[in-house]
Amino acid sequence: MTFVVNVRILSYRTSGLQRYLLELLQRMPIDDIRQIAPRNTLGVTKAHIWEQAVLPLSVHGKLLWSPSNSGPITKTGQVVTIHDVVRLDHPEFFNSRNAAWYRFLTPRLARRVKRVIADSEFTKSRLLELAGIPDDKVIVIHLGVDARFVPQEGERVMHTIQKLKLPTNRYVLSLGALGPHKNLGRLLRAWQIIYSSLPEDVWLIVVGAKGKNLVFQEVPELTTLPPRVFLTGHIPDELLPSLYSGAMAFAYPSVYEGFGLPPLEAMASGTPTLVGNRASLPEVVGDAAVQVDPFDIEAIADGLHRLIEDASLRAVLREKGLDRAGQFNWDKTAEQTWRVLAEAAED
Structure with a gap:
């Protein structure tokens, strides 16, 4: 043939x-x-x-x-x-x-x-x-899921943190292009609700948002970024596995996906994950991630807060996520x- x-x-x-x-x-x-x-x-x-x-x-x-x-x-x-x-x-x-x-x-x-x-x-x-x-x-x-998305050694994670000049090694990671269905605006507003109740060294790192001007253009109701938010812009693809692996949690409250690879990549990297409960994402992550209503800012905030503050929840989701991601190759x-x-x- x-x-x-x-x-x-x-x-x-x-x-x-x-x-x-x-x-x-x-x-x-x-x-x-x-x-x-x-x-x-x-x-x-x-x-x-x-x-x-x-x-x-x-x-x-x-x-x-x-x-x-x-x-x-x-x-x-x-x-x-x-x-x-x-x-x-x-x-x-x-x-x-x-x-x-x-x-x-x-x-x-x-x-x-x-x-x-x-x-x-x-x-x-x-x-x-x-x-x-x-x-x-x-x-x-x-x-x-690409085989390179696996839990990474601490040395490699720290190298990536330093290369990207991240402000902390304790961070929640978000990944995705700007666009209404990626839901960056509600994620940022949810972060604004909870950041002051979190330890001061915990930041939200957003990959793919190229600069404040573009973020404000895409999310016009925001006139300034909330505190402790860092925009990396586009990053080299080879840094993604260690960036996933070093995160305390991964946030992907998308309102619409045909599949949704990033949550699987995060779970394969051993990172507890939060997703929106719409479209294909529940089918993809099963019970291995926190699911929230992506249109409910309070629900996103509550889900993030639980992930960051509850170490036992993160441990359970880490194991479930690794098992779930292993089913996709x-x-x-x-x-x-x-x-x-x-x-x-x-x-």
Whole structure:
């Protein structure tokens, strides 16, 4: 079997979509895969035009795998991975043109292709409702956790703390791009409620927020950061395992995820975790994390306070988290994905 992979997203900075594709490609038989991408990095609009107009002409009758939420709508011999439908469920979170495009594309694409791969049962259920497709057309394949996310030695943790110039070695970590569904505003307001009741050396460290101006633009009701909040901006990917591992707790009160890799990575690193109790996150973390209503600032504050102050709770969640994260691995994800592609190719 030889098939074509749409790899246009690999020309952009590594995030969840790129990591998913890279992890799977390195576990698949390279001789059976032909990768196709635009010759040059394109802006969003031009990239979608390339995908719809140019890509189908380059496939030459082979099965196409489009692994990043979109694909050419005219190509029926295709498997598409749809990680989430947040633009359909919450168009208010996005640029109106971007949201409108996915509202048009996603249901039609899901109806036309041979198979749809979804990251979670939650995303599958939303696709079945929004696209009106048969249950057996959507296959749920959970994502994996990279083997480098394990509890780290103290020396490596301290090296990372010093390299990033963190103000303390006792911190709650939050990770995620700016965006309404990541819920940074409510997290910061929850921190404002509790910080004064915590030991003075405990800080909130936010990775991915590039600067105060962007935070205030994304969360306009905040005119100043609460005390003891440190923004790292983008950090090198190799520092993430030790940054996770050194945290007292990990906070991820997202209101919407198609899967949610960061909580699993934190748990695999031995870090007690708090998540929002919406969308796919309860499915992913099970009973191995504190779950709170992500729209309730008091609930987020209470959950954080309990995690920070209750050492026995942290110890229990550490063990549960390590066990839970161990159930997700990229080898299994790649094996199941290859099976779906093979079946689609045979059809």
